[in-house]
Amino acid sequence: MTPGVAEPGIVPAGDPGPAEVTADRGRHADLVRFLGRRVGIGAILVVGTTLVAFLLTQLVPGDPAAANLGQRAISDPAAVQAFRQQNGLDKPLPVQYAIYLGHLLRGNLGTSQQSHRPVSTDLSEYVPATVELALFAIVISLLLGVVFGVLAAVTRDRWPDQVLRVVSLAGVSMPTFWIALVAFYVVFFKLGWVPGGGRLEPGQAPPGHITGLYTVDAALHGQWDLLGSVLQHLVLPGLVLAVYTIGMLLRFTRASVLEVLGNDYVRAARAKGLPEWLVIRRHVLRPALVGIITVAGVAFGSLLSGTVLVENIYSWPGIGQYAFRSATNLDLPAIMGVSLVVAIVYIALNIAVDVLYGVIDPRIRLS
Amino acid sequence: MTAVLADRAARRAERSAARSPWRQPLAVIGLAVVLAWLVVAIFAPLLAPQDPIAQQNPLFVHPGAQHWFGTDELGRDVLSRVLYGARISMPLAALLVTASMIIGGVLGGIAGLLGGKVDAIVMRLADLVFAFPGIILAMAVTAALGPQLRNAVIAVVVVSWPAYARLVRGLVLSARTSHYVLSSRLLGASSLRTLFVDIRPNVAGPVLVMAALDMGNAILLLSGLSFLGLGAQPPTAEWGAMVAAGAVNFDKWWISLFPGLAILTVVLAFNFVGDTLRDALDPRTARAIRT
DSSP states (O other), rough: OOOOOOOTTTTTSOOOOOOEEEEEEEEHHHHHHHHHHHHHHHHHHHHHHHHHHHHHHHHOOHHHHHHHOOOOHHTTTTHHHHHHHHHTTTTTTHHHHHHHOOOOOTOOBBBBBTTTTTTTHHHHHHHHHHHHHHHHHHHHHHHHHHHHHHHHTTTTSSHHHHHHHHHHHHHHHSOOHHHHHIIIIIIIISSOOOOOOSSSSSSSSOOOSSOHHHHHHHHTTTOOOHHHHHHHHHHHHHHHHHHHHHHHHHHHHHHHHHHHHTSSHHHHHHHHTTOOIIIIIIIIIHHHHHHHHHHHHHHHHHHHHHHHHHHHHHOOOSSHHHHHHHHTTOOHHHHHHHHHHHHHHHHHHHHHHHHHHHHHOOHHHOO | OHHHHHHHHHHHHHHHHHHHHSHHHHHHHHHHHHHHHHHHHHHHHHOOOSTHHHHHTTOOSSSSSSTTTTTTTTTTTTHHHHHHHHHHHHHHHEEEEEEHHHHHHHHHHHHHHHOOHHHHHHHHHHHHHHTTTTHHHHHHHHHOOOOSSSHHHHHHHHHHHHHHHHHHHHHHHHHSHHHHHHHHHTTTTOOOOOOOOOIIHHHHHHHHHHHHHHHHHHHHHHHHHHTSSSSSTTOOOOOHHHHHHHHHHSTTTTHHHHHHHHHHHHHHHHHHHHHHHHHHHHHHHHHHHOO
């Protein structure tokens, strides 16, 4: 008997037996321990990323005083000395790192050299735009990737599979920046089907701030016209961004579904006369989902990379564009801020994926 | 019974012949395209109608008989630039995949073989790099080192080696307890000798498949950095940088269309080859195909 599952007839409903309570408690403790371990490793990784970010700033050949103070102040030795002292630049590296960490803990990511605002203010403005774009793309990718991946596996080696194989490989081989340009040229410039870029029409006021995601905020405020406009702006960059991840998820779904299809229990389900779609949904897709979710986590990461390229072309005011502007202007506090935020999102995502595993596959939960 | 077995054996032989990677149409097409681009890269000066950086034509000429791929914003022949672009992307991609493979392979191999603290340090380092999405870390590294092609290559190596380290470490860990490695250790072989003489041949297959698959990614990442202006600098004829030039004049579609197609065909070709190889070697997919 599986631990925690009451055998009908022995234990009356609503009155868990002692065995079940112990098993439940044990499982709960396991889950907490598992979660704690994962979060602990995640926290260590976050500290590690701050070290990488700090060391990268040290690699820069330029003098931070020169970059921050401007031409006039740099010729004044007293100003330079004051700046160095204020920022702890006259102290040894480990001390500088400790100062940097102290600032980080207080939410101080430094001041952007291009916007002259705190990096954290900049980020809080740009992050929701990117999150909205990436979420839209990952939902589209999961839907299309899983549906077509199952189709490819079911029609293995026949023409739909062959066509989908080429399509998915083309998807992962397409330079994102290029397909973004081609789509922009064809869909906006030639056909005029979608607006030219940005999150809204010029002059259009954004919905009242609740989540920062314009689609959600517009819906919550009941501004349906605005929601339509937001979606129109979202659809092209979102689809372009999804091209790579659709290909990736399609290939992977096909492989994991094929692996599951070979199992005896699938044959048994078919033999007892279940309709094929039910066999796929209930007996094939669920075990295959464990792997698909991992890849979806990786895919989300590659989406965040893709946003750098896509946001630039579609003037999407997100962290991708911000990262790009910072990198080309050598605005190090900004680019380190972006790297940190993205790394933390990435690490959190990996933990979420691990936890989801446990929800989908009880065997993993305990080990 | 024997008839059944014989029948099975015959079918298996037939299937393995059909599954040989080099008989798959996709792999053959991929290999042909890769070879074609290699020929282009080697003989670019002979094949290209003009000097790729000579500004000797009218600006923005449409593709036609005179200039098959048109001319760009400085009056350079786009066809010549695309052909010369192969001389940058192909060797650099090979170089950085080889470098990542060697660095990641050696570190992963040592980590797997020695275990303990060394293993922990190397793998945590790999985890750290994995914690950043590729292009963001690559951008940060290139920005810190200064935007030029050489630094872009270094940045791509920095973000690519951990994948090899993980793969090799896993393979070494499973090989470490095998009888042939134990016998070699008992005969007094040193750790390094065991690693390079006994374990390396058994690790090489999967690593090479990964490298084949990685070639495409390397070209994408490198051209992406150049597109952002962090890699190749003007007037170098690099595909990503050329697409970027077209992005400024996006109504002149030919300037970015052709270099983009060049990237697509090379990457797709490498992926065709890599994907077929993986199917042929990966026991999980192979098992799925058999059932």
